[in-house]
Amino acid sequence: MIVTAAALKALLSSGDYIPVDTRAEEDYRAASLPGAVNLDVYSYFIPESSEEGVARMAAGAQEAFARLGLDGARKPVFFEQKTGMVAPRGLWFHELAGFEGGMILDGGIEAWLIAGGETAPGTGAPEAITHGAAPAAQFRRDLVATTEDVLHHTERGTEIFDVRRPTEYDGSFVHACCARPGRIPGAHFAFYEDMLSEGYYRSAEEIAEIARNAGLAPEDSIITYCHRGARAATALYGLRRAGFDKVRIYTGSWHEWAGRADLPIEIG
Numbered sequence: 429m430i431v432t433a434a435a436l437k438a439l440l441s442s443g444d445y446i447p448v449d450t451r452a453e454e455d456y457r458a459a460s461l462p463g464a465v466n467l468d469v470y471s472y473f474i475p476e477s478s479e480e481g482v483a484r485m486a487a488g489a490q491e492a493f494a495r496l497g498l499d500g501a502r503k504p505v506f507f508e509q510k511t512g513m514v515a516p517r518g519l520w521f522h523e524l525a526g527f528e529g530g531m532i533l534d535g536g537i538e539a540w541l542i543a544g545g546e547t548a549p550g551t552g553a554p555e556a557i558t559h560g561a562a563p564a565a566q567f568r569r570d571l572v573a574t575t576e577d578v579l580h581h582t583e584r585g586t587e588i589f590d591v592r593r594p595t596e597y598d599g600s601f602v603h604a605c606c607a608r609p610g611r612i613p614g615a616h617f618a619f620y621e622d623m624l625s626e627g628y629y630r631s632a633e634e635i636a637e638i639a640r641n642a643g644l645a646p647e648d649s650i651i652t653y654c655h656r657g658a659r660a661a662t663a664l665y666g667l668r669r670a671g672f673d674k675v676r677i678y679t680g681s682w683h684e685w686a687g688r689a690d691l692p693i694e695i696g
């Protein structure tokens with residue numbers, strides 16, 4: 429769920445919610461929401477989006493949230509400077525791990541300050557999502573796609589949704605760490621940032637129109653992807669706001685797909 433800064437003020441006074449600062453540790457140390465913990469959700473790369481790989485990713489998320497005390501009654505509220513490509517990934521990891529009730533602070537710490545919220549230097553020990561040593565026994569498999577799910581998406585009745593920059597989609601730009609430029613064949617396209625306006629999510633109606641223009645319908649089963657699964661989470665929560673409920677993420681995303689020379693690509 430996406431929460432406004434004004435609504436968050438009331439929620440935090442209940443003591444049931446913990447702000448989770450997903451920014452760099454130095455920003456957290458300088459000024460954060462009072463009582464916030466610091467969690468790096470951005471640096472993680474999945475080694476392989478196989479059944480075992482996604483189950484170990486979920487185990488790693490479960491362990492990180494347990495270390496932060498966010499595996500029970502207390503719920504996380506993820507934030508970054510402004511809503512972008514990081515805080516939504518935090519909520520997705522929390523849901524993937526099997527927990528409910530987490531939120532994204534829309535507009536990030538900047539919205540909090542505009543709403544008159546106080547800040548304090550972050551004092552907690554920084555944590556990070558890491559890969560689990562063993563597969564999770566239980567997790568939200570319906571929120572994640574394997575490479576096989578993507579490869580067989582047509583037979584499995586799923587749409588692929590690329591939310592990278594237009595130049596990444598058409599292959600005229602590729603990150604230096606990726607083996608090949610291009611896109612997953614048949615992918616629908618919209619740039620994830622178009623679902624945001626100045627660091628806030630756009631309205632449900634505006635996001636629904638973006639999705640419709642990309643050729644997607646609310647009843648579709650959708651797999652989002654980007655470079656390595658962060659921007660895909662921003663898109664997932666935008667789509668969910670617009671009533672698209674069957675959305676999951678191919679965490680390995682273009683980085684993994686491009687590195688597998690046996691997988692087909694489209695370019696241009």
Ligand SMILES: O=S(=O)([O-])[S-]
Pocket residue numbers: 513654655656657658659660
């Ligand atoms: O957001 S990202 O995973 O494409 S770097």
